[in-house]
Amino acid sequence: MSGATVPAEVTYTATVRVSGGRGGTARSLTGTLRVDLTRPAQRGPDAPGTDPEELFAAGYAACFDSALAVAARQEGVRTGSTSVTASVSLRPTGDGRYAIAVALAVSAPDCPQGDLERAVAAADRLCPYSNALRGNTAVTIRADGHQ
Structure with a gap:
């Protein structure tokens, strides 16, 4: 090759x-x-x-948090301070191979929940990591704003 x-x-x-x-x-x-x-x-x-999963988690969390800032501006959402925690799991597929699964937790305690969910959905469409994984890797995203 x-x-x-x-x-x-x-x-x-x-x-x-x-x-x-x-x-x-x-x-x-x-x-x-x-x-x-x-x-x-x-x-x-x-x-x-x-381990490589920690490195992947750091990259995805950083990229998603940056995409969130861009998406929030585009959507007219004032998020305040944000943080993204990425949990990357290594799991067997049952046929001798392994795959990863990702859980993102987005926190913006000063942002109304509905506004944050809208910005997070837009960030998911912008983020290169999300786009690379879409359709191939299990990714869940939880948004925690204020009610």
Whole structure:
């Protein structure tokens, strides 16, 4: 297989090289990211490193929170302070393979619940992570504003 190709029109490309798989090291080619990886089965309170699911959760949560800010502006919603918590689960599919499932929890305590739900739905349409996963990965989103 040849090297990955990037479409002609891209906004940004991040490149990370991993050596040693889930028990190895991940390094960005820019040098700004260096992470020791740990297999989820070896995780414990004192285990060094992180696992790929945590990295995916961090990326998705950051991307969704940014998409929420854009969507809120477009929808005319004043969210106030927001946070997004992403939980990424690794699960067996029953045929010897594995898949991920994602649960997003969006919090905006100063935003009316209905307005937040409208902004979250718009953010889900904007977010590149949501678009990449749609139709292939179980994703649930809970929005918590004020009543």
